[in-house]
Amino acid sequence: MQIDPSRHSAADNYKLLTNIVVPRxxxxxxxxxxxxxxxxxxxxxxNAVASNPPYVMISVGSNDAGQLKDTAANIEATGEFVVNMVTEDLFAAMNISAADFPPDQSELAAAGLTTAPSVHLQVPRVAEAQVSLECRLHSTIPLGTNKVYVGEVVMFHLADQLVGPRLHIEGFAPLGRLGSPSVYCRTTDRFNAPRISYAQWREQNDPAAVPAENS
Structure with a gap:
């Protein structure tokens, strides 16, 4: 089947995109x-979009009135935001925070959460989150009814038990977003598959590349 987005509504295209590009x-x-x-x-x-220096991006759509959502308005006003990662123990709180609270009411109190200070920013982080990324706004890219905010990560906050030798992250299992409107996934089912070099691939797949044994 072929589906031309120009022949479908924004809602249809959103449904398709968010059910295909998964997990997020x-x-x-x-x-x-x-x-x-x-x-x-x-x-x-x-998602993460660069590593030297480290950058992440978030894309924020307009609200039902076609105006900036609170998060977007705040980022544009202050140039700061913190990305907190959601693990399964925080799912209920995350779901509460997705409700359309008025701008003068903090979702943290309703979700039973507390804040912890950031190091380089005035914006606090979620104290209960295992991982938080302090971000300073680098650039804003308008894309249709969305705005993409690219932030430079100026501080990583990680729970001590997650950090292994040589900064390997161990035992971290954030939730992922699957299809719209309300499907999620766990990231606990994993497998390891080391990359191979071109030379290794040739050795495995091209008999002519294998050196002949000494006779």
Whole structure:
């Protein structure tokens, strides 16, 4: 089947895209408005996009009135945000924070969460999160009714038990977002498959590349 997005509604295309490009990590973003209220909201249009220096991106759509969501407005006003990662123990709180709370009411209190101070930013992080990324806004890219915010990660916060030798992350199992509107996945089912070099591939697949044994 071939589906031309130009012949379908935005809702249909959203449904297709979010059910096909899976799983997606969840950015649980803290931001602060001018009154000092801490906003907390989850976004699954999120990923790492560069490593030197480290950058992540989140994409935020407009609200039902066609205006900036609280998170977007706060990021544009302050240039700061924190991405907190969602593990299974925090799912219920994350789900609460997705509700359409008014701008003057913090989702953290409703979700039973607390804040912890950031190191380089005024925006706090979620104290209960195992991983948080302090981000300083690098650039904003308008894409249709969405805006992409690229943030430089200026501080990593990780629970001590997650960090192994040589900074290997061990035992971290954040939730992933699957299909719209409400499907998620666990990341505990994993396998390891080391990459091979071209020379190794040739040795395995091209008999002419294998050196002849001494006679």
């Amino acid at each position: 990590p969840i950015a649980w973003v803290t931001s602060v408005n001018a009154a000092g209220t801490v906003n907390l909201a989850p976004f699954s249009f999120f």
